[in-house]
Amino acid sequence: MPKISESYLNADILIIGGGSAGIMSAIRAKELNPEQRVVVFDKANVNYSGSIPRGMDALNIVAIPGESTVEGFVKSASNGREGIVDDNVSFAIASRSWELLKKLESWGVCFPKGESKGYEALTTHSKGKYTVTMKEPNLKTILHEKIKQTDTIILNRTMALELLIENGCVAGAVGINVRTGETIVCRAKAMILASGGAARFGLPDNGHLYGIYDCPANAGDSYYLAYKAGAELTGMECTVCYVIIKDINCPLLHITLTRGGKLIDAFDNELEVGKDNLTSALPVEHFMKHGGNIRVRMSHLPEKTIKSIEDIIFSTERPIVERFFKGRGIDFRTHDIELAPTEFYLCGGHGLTGVKIDEAASSTISGLYAAGDAAHGQGYLTGAFTLGLIAAESATSYASEKKINDVSASPCMEEIENFIHKMHNNKSKISVDEFEFKVRRMINNYVAPPKNEFKLNRALESMNQMQQELCDLVRVETTHDLIKAFEVRNIITCAILSASAALERKESRWGWWHYRSDYPEKNEQYRKHVIVKKEGGKVSTCLKDTVTMNFEGDN
Numbered sequence: 343m344p345k346i347s348e349s350y351l352n353a354d355i356l357i358i359g360g361g362s363a364g365i366m367s368a369i370r371a372k373e374l375n376p377e378q379r380v381v382v383f384d385k386a387n388v389n390y391s392g393s394i395p396r397g398m399d400a401l402n403i404v405a406i407p408g409e410s411t412v413e414g415f416v417k418s419a420s421n422g423r424e425g426i427v428d429d430n431v432s433f434a435i436a437s438r439s440w441e442l443l444k445k446l447e448s449w450g451v452c453f454p455k456g457e458s459k460g461y462e463a464l465t466t467h468s469k470g471k472y473t474v475t476m477k478e479p480n481l482k483t484i485l486h487e488k489i490k491q492t493d494t495i496i497l498n499r500t501m502a503l504e505l506l507i508e509n510g511c512v513a514g515a516v517g518i519n520v521r522t523g524e525t526i527v528c529r530a531k532a533m534i535l536a537s538g539g540a541a542r543f544g545l546p547d548n549g550h551l552y553g554i555y556d557c558p559a560n561a562g563d564s565y566y567l568a569y570k571a572g573a574e575l576t577g578m579e580c581t582v583c584y585v586i587i588k589d590i591n592c593p594l595l596h597i598t599l600t601r602g603g604k605l606i607d608a609f610d611n612e613l614e615v616g617k618d619n620l621t622s623a624l625p626v627e628h629f630m631k632h633g634g635n636i637r638v639r640m641s642h643l644p645e646k647t648i649k650s651i652e653d654i655i656f657s658t659e660r661p662i663v664e665r666f667f668k669g670r671g672i673d674f675r676t677h678d679i680e681l682a683p684t685e686f687y688l689c690g691g692h693g694l695t696g697v698k699i700d701e702a703a704s705s706t707i708s709g710l711y712a713a714g715d716a717a718h719g720q721g722y723l724t725g726a727f728t729l730g731l732i733a734a735e736s737a738t739s740y741a742s743e744k745k746i747n748d749v750s751a752s753p754c755m756e757e758i759e760n761f762i763h764k765m766h767n768n769k770s771k772i773s774v775d776e777f778e779f780k781v782r783r784m785i786n787n788y789v790a791p792p793k794n795e796f797k798l799n800r801a802l803e804s805m806n807q808m809q810q811e812l813c814d815l816v817r818v819e820t821t822h823d824l825i826k827a828f829e830v831r832n833i834i835t836c837a838i839l840s841a842s843a844a845l846e847r848k849e850s851r852w853g854w855w856h857y858r859s860d861y862p863e864k865n866e867q868y869r870k871h872v873i874v875k876k877e878g879g880k881v882s883t884c885l886k887d888t889v890t891m892n893f894e895g896d897n
């Protein structure tokens with residue numbers, strides 16, 4: 343068992359996660375006050391960590407002056423999310439989106455101009471064009487260069503394990519170096535949770551623990567940390583699943599359907615996907631009901647369009663895709679592209695799971711803010727960046743009026759040390775990888791749709807049992823194993839929260855994403871958040887109204 347050594351650090355603002363949202367928050371916090379001490383913990387290396395390790399092909403939400411309005415986006419967002427979204431958060435995201443685009447462009451991010459010299463804008467919502475094409479294979483590198491120009495303290499390879507909370511206010515966090523096992527206590531006046539969603543949740547069809555669609559470092563740590571801290575979470579029952587290119591983890595729908603590609607169903611008919619639901623649950627539902635064979639067809643498109651699609655897929659997103667299709671002899675001009683569903687996962691950007699925040703990115707804990715896939719809102723990359731900016735502004739103002747709270751880290755450290763001791767004293771034969779496989783297979787069996795009361799209760803039973811077995815039965819020999827054990831602890835907690843929320847939502851909503859076979863219809867009494875939080879040491883759930891906004895001209 344390695345010696346548990348500790349070090350200490352103080353920060354005005356501590357940011358957990360240096361992906362899209364976290365890195366943007368850090369840059370903004372230093373812009374606002376270069377004197378404040380900003381610390382970032384990232385489990386990986388911020389140079390290439392997170393959902394955009396390199397490039398991205400679009401900003402999915404931009405209210406373009408003269409083209410699309412903020413109010414229109416708020417309405418489209420509410421339609422697409424079937425009412426379970428707070429309009430004030432959608433409004434905040436969209437109203438900062440144009441300024442964001444201009445900021446990124448001034449940093450050298452490429453947004454190609456169309457023939458009329460305007461940005462290339464695609465229709466992805468019923469109320470107008472909100473998706474702006476980005477052609478930037480080096481997006482994360484540009485952001486990394488930008489943060490390096492500040493004196494932000496970046497602690498790469500540092501995983502946040504627990505938050506320090508006193509009297510309902512944030513006071514800091516405990517992290518662990520994923521290579522050395524050394525723990526670090528960072529006391530902070532304000533904190534931004536930006537550590538992504540629970541990408542490692544359901545087991546993918548390929549059976550590989552890390553062969554998943556979203557960033558595998560994101561193991562639901564945000565949701566675990568927020569829950570343990572006593573913050574409210576919402577959308578935990580929204581188990582998302584998308585259809586992507588079969589046998590390679592790369593998206594295709596947005597890129598092709600917005601440029602005239604057709605989605606072909608199992609019977610060779612064109613499948614109509616509503617504009618507000620372009621990449622939504624509908625194709626997944628069709629896939630599940632008919633056993634597959636959904637394809638994208640591009641053979642009718644002009645050569646110029648196909649070339650531009652290839653350009654994006656083969657360069658900006660994932661260059662390996664070109665070799666993949668070449669190796670299989672597939673040409674977009676002559677062949678349909680077969681799609682397959684991803685694993686089920688929890689995410690604030692692509693889905694609706696996350697810390698419940700308001701328009702200032704504040705959680706229900708004082709001094710704790712959340713942004714990106716960690717926060718509820720389905721804001722995609724724009725949401726991660728704009729809420730990152732907003733969270734930094736709120737945290738800066740909060741921190742300017744606070745002192746460092748010298749709260750003792752001992753109870754937290756004791757809990758962590760107990761976990762580490764138990765794991766190291768375990769002489770069992772079960773490896774942490776085998777155990778994670780089992781946990782995630784059970785998530786597929788009992789938490790993923792189709793859901794019903796019996797299955798969800800079985801999920802709770804088995805996850806509670808596995809939480810115990812993790813400490814009693816799993817072998818940990820290296821620091822790497824230990825870190826994975828912490829991640830499995832978080833995945834299990836997310837499964838418990840997801841099953842609890844799904845039991846509360848006694849209806850079906852968002853197509854297959856929350857399909858309950860015992861309540862197959864949508865019930866408008868449930869047009870509300872299902873809030874999950876920790877109360878009296880246990881999971882509590884309740885319904886809460888969403889925030890709605892009305893605009894002039896609404897009918």
Ligand SMILES: Cc1cc2nc3c(=O)[nH]c(=O)nc-3n(C[C@H](O)[C@H](O)[C@H](O)COP(=O)(O)OP(=O)(O)OC[C@H]3O[C@@H](n4cnc5c(N)ncnc54)[C@H](O)[C@@H]3O)c2cc1C
Binds near residue numbers: 359501592713716726
């Ligand atoms: C394949 C793919 C394609 C996409 N395409 C588009 C698109 O075209 N347009 C669009 O608008 N959106 C797109 N999105 C969505 C968008 O990229 C994400 O919503 C956004 O990047 C999420 O940012 P984030 O900062 O919340 O999470 P991430 O960027 O994933 O960052 C999370 C960070 O937290 C770190 N971390 C995790 N746990 C811990 C911990 N315990 N302690 C410390 N650090 C931790 C991770 O290492 C990571 O760096 C796409 C997403 C994917 C996966």
